[in-house]
Amino acid sequence: MTDAKPIISIRNVTKNFGRVTAVDNVSIDVMPGEFFALLGPSGCGKTTLLRMLAGFETTSGGEIEIDGQAMLGVPPNKRPVNMVFQSYAVFPHMTVFDNVAYGLKVTGVPKAEITGQVEEALSLVHLEDYGRRKPDQLSGGQRQRVALARALVKKPKVLLLDEPLSALDAKLREAMRLELVRLQHSVGITFVIVTHDQDEALSMADRAAVMDRGVVRQIAPPGELYEHPNSLFVADFIGKVNMLEAKVAGQSGGDLVVEVEGMGRIAVPHEGAAAGNISIAVRPEKTLLSADKPGEGVLALKGKISDVAYYGNESHILLDTETGVQFTSTVQNDARRTESSVAIGDDLWISWAPGNTLVLAE
Amino acid sequence: MEDWRKNKLAFAIFMGPATFWLLVFFTIPVVVIWIYSFGERGPMGQTYLSFSFDNYLRAIEPIHLKILWKSIWIGGLSTFLCLVVGFPVALGIAFAPDRWKNPLLLVVVLPFFTNMLIRTFAWIVVLGSRGVVNNGLGWMHGQLDWLFTLVGQPDLMGRFVPLGLLYNNYTVIIGLVYVHLPFLILPLYATLEKLDRSYLEASLDLGAGQWRTFFSVLAPLAMPGIVTGCLLVFILSMGNFLVPDRLGGTDSLMIGNLIAQEFNKARDWPFGAALSFAVMYPVFIFFVINALRARFKERARGRA
Ligand SMILES: Nc1ncnc2c1ncn2[C@@H]1O[C@H](COP(=O)(O)OP(=O)(O)OP(=O)(O)O)[C@@H](O)[C@H]1O
Ligand SMILES: [Mg+2]
Numbered sequence: 001m002t003d004a005k006p007i008i009s010i011r012n013v014t015k016n017f018g019r020v021t022a023v024d025n026v027s028i029d030v031m032p033g034e035f036f037a038l039l040g041p042s043g044c045g046k047t048t049l050l051r052m053l054a055g056f057e058t059t060s061g062g063e064i065e066i067d068g069q070a071m072l073g074v075p076p077n078k079r080p081v082n083m084v085f086q087s088y089a090v091f092p093h094m095t096v097f098d099n100v101a102y103g104l105k106v107t108g109v110p111k112a113e114i115t116g117q118v119e120e121a122l123s124l125v126h127l128e129d130y131g132r133r134k135p136d137q138l139s140g141g142q143r144q145r146v147a148l149a150r151a152l153v154k155k156p157k158v159l160l161l162d163e164p165l166s167a168l169d170a171k172l173r174e175a176m177r178l179e180l181v182r183l184q185h186s187v188g189i190t191f192v193i194v195t196h197d198q199d200e201a202l203s204m205a206d207r208a209a210v211m212d213r214g215v216v217r218q219i220a221p222p223g224e225l226y227e228h229p230n231s232l233f234v235a236d237f238i239g240k241v242n243m244l245e246a247k248v249a250g251q252s253g254g255d256l257v258v259e260v261e262g263m264g265r266i267a268v269p270h271e272g273a274a275a276g277n278i279s280i281a282v283r284p285e286k287t288l289l290s291a292d293k294p295g296e297g298v299l300a301l302k303g304k305i306s307d308v309a310y311y312g313n314e315s316h317i318l319l320d321t322e323t324g325v326q327f328t329s330t331v332q333n334d335a336r337r338t339e340s341s342v343a344i345g346d347d348l349w350i351s352w353a354p355g356n357t358l359v360l361a362e
Numbered sequence: 363m364e365d366w367r368k369n370k371l372a373f374a375i376f377m378g379p380a381t382f383w384l385l386v387f388f389t390i391p392v393v394v395i396w397i398y399s400f401g402e403r404g405p406m407g408q409t410y411l412s413f414s415f416d417n418y419l420r421a422i423e424p425i426h427l428k429i430l431w432k433s434i435w436i437g438g439l440s441t442f443l444c445l446v447v448g449f450p451v452a453l454g455i456a457f458a459p460d461r462w463k464n465p466l467l468l469v470v471v472l473p474f475f476t477n478m479l480i481r482t483f484a485w486i487v488v489l490g491s492r493g494v495v496n497n498g499l500g501w502m503h504g505q506l507d508w509l510f511t512l513v514g515q516p517d518l519m520g521r522f523v524p525l526g527l528l529y530n531n532y533t534v535i536i537g538l539v540y541v542h543l544p545f546l547i548l549p550l551y552a553t554l555e556k557l558d559r560s561y562l563e564a565s566l567d568l569g570a571g572q573w574r575t576f577f578s579v580l581a582p583l584a585m586p587g588i589v590t591g592c593l594l595v596f597i598l599s600m601g602n603f604l605v606p607d608r609l610g611g612t613d614s615l616m617i618g619n620l621i622a623q624e625f626n627k628a629r630d631w632p633f634g635a636a637l638s639f640a641v642m643y644p645v646f647i648f649f650v651i652n653a654l655r656a657r658f659k660e661r662a663r664g665r666a
Contacts, residue, residue, distance in 0.1 A: 089564035101569030
């Protein structure tokens with residue numbers, strides 16, 4: 001994949017709205033056929049970046065190339081991309097068929113070909129029997145699929161999707177995630193999807209860019225974002241972390257030796273250098289709870305249970321540790337465990353393997 | 363809403379004033395005029411209730427039909443021109459930055475702060491033989507004359523003859539467009555303002571140009587505002603009597619003038635009433651058809 005030419009190349013792109021910098025010096029390469037996610041909290045500039053790709057916003061600086069072509073000054077109707085809008089924007093005054101046919105009609109595709117292509121696109125999204133309906137006779141999920149078919153029928157180089165699942169209910173959202181991935185595989189088009197939902201990005205994307213206040217913090221496949229976040233922001237945004245402040249004391253072999261209040265000097269595996277004040281963290285599901293002090297070779301803290309949050313398949317147990325930092329441990333509510341095994345006020349040890357420690361230099 | 367309907371008292375309290383207002387100031391006068399339209403003018407201009415169709419037969423005499431027809435085309439043309447002029451204005455305001463919208467809307471309704479009669483007279487000042495336009499043209503004529511005299515052609519321009527811009531059908535149309543423009547801009551603006559911009563962006567995104575987007579997406583979605591605005595302007599233009607009276611020529615008589623004449627000078631109220639209703643029946647029929655069509659559509663949708 002690395003030697004292929006990127007289908008989208010974003011180089012140092014910046015966007016200012018007056019004094020607000022919505023997108024700040026962003027560089028991203030998206031490869032052909034990739035399912036790429038732009039992920040970040042509300043207001044971080046995801047939509048703005050996507051709209052610059054579609055041509056609805058001009059760039060304040062930097063360059064965008066799509067399919068090897070510079071996009072500066074190219075209007076939206078001349079770009080080899082199509083967009084699925086957050087509101088879907090399915091034309092209410094046209095039937096489903098006419099909606100899908102619209103993009104073909106306006107570019108002068110012969111009538112004889114339109115019908116076939118529209119029917120093909122509709123069957124791709126399982127709406128073959130809905131061509132004659134008006135949008136107000138469709139459910140939200142069906143409208144979304146019309147928007148998808150309408151964009152896909154244009155056979156764009158890149159499909160841009162702005163929070164395509166946010167208007168759907170939880171069950172349907174989950175089904176549509178799989179559906180979108182299936183669709184992307186079957187049409188082989190590059191997808192760039194905007195979402196603020198980390199589960200969505202992790203479950204669908206081949207790679208994701210995590211954005212924070214206009215800046216890209218990390219670009220990586222989902223597994224790497226989760227297992228090797230490069231910053232506290234990414235670690236905290238992608239899943240939950242228990243975080244401790246630490247001070248680098250030295251290096252020993254492949255380990256970094258850090259000083260943590262309440263734990264003393266500990267060694268954690270870490271590649272690369274780090275110095276000064278840093279953070280170390282551990283994911284809640286990578287911790288263990290025990291009544292007795294754990295043996296050697298693990299990192300442990302003593303604490304008191306302050307709350308137990310029940311989530312059905314798992315419970316989140318909150319622990320006030322002796323260092324004064326609150327920790328969360330996730331335990332599976334499986335057959336081996338009964339809910340009554342822990343109670344608020346219990347004194348417990350929380351422990352984890354040094355290898356599961358995330359070293360967050362930023 | 364549902365609860366209101368159940369609670370009859372609350373419903374009556376809320377709906378009462380509006381119903382009363384409509385009844386006293388609209389329904390009753392209209393019914394009275396309607397009854398008059400079947401009456402007969404007495405020798406002194408009184409109205410006898412004789413229940414004959416004579417007035418209507420008179421109303422559809424060719425001379426009156428001709429005036430009605432003229433009113434329709436002048437009204438129609440004014441409406442069309444209002445749409446052509448007003449659509450870009452409404453669009454401009456709807457798409458202007460938020461802080462500009464209210465000042466711009468104020469500019470649109472500003473003329474309403476002046477009496478319509480005075481606004482109509484203003485056109486006489488503008489278009490009259492000694493009006494602003496003619497004076498401007500005269501001044502330019504004088505300058506050219508001076509120039510040509512300088513280059514040795516003193517008689518080339520001749521004497522300036524003011525253009526007869528007033529007192530014809532075109533002036534009436536200009537006046538009607540001017541007076542009624544806000545009635546088109548405001549409802550159209552209200553519709554365009556609510557319109558979700560992503561429809562337009564979607565159209566562009568799918569490869570349509572600006573014009574295609576305008577005619578295939580923007581105009582159809584703005585249709586409720588277009589229809590409301592055009593209906594308002596058409597009805598008001600067709601019934602207007604002040605503008606043709608002040609700005610029109612001898613052949614600019616419109617149905618409104620005729621009705622006003624019958625009620626005022628001729629003191630023939632029954633005939634005036636019949637003329638009014640001759641205009642109102644088509645409008646009624648139009649609304650009934652429209653309502654039936656809407657209901658039919660609704661039902662078709664329910665079945666689908
Ligand atoms: N047209 C605009 N004018 C001024 N500021 C804007 C405009 N569009 C976006 N912004 C600002 O730019 C920043 C990024 O906005 P953007 O819509 O890209 O965020 P987002 O990441 O898509 O957020 P969300 O998840 O809430 O949709 C925000 O601070 C927003 O207020
Ligand atoms: Mg957004």
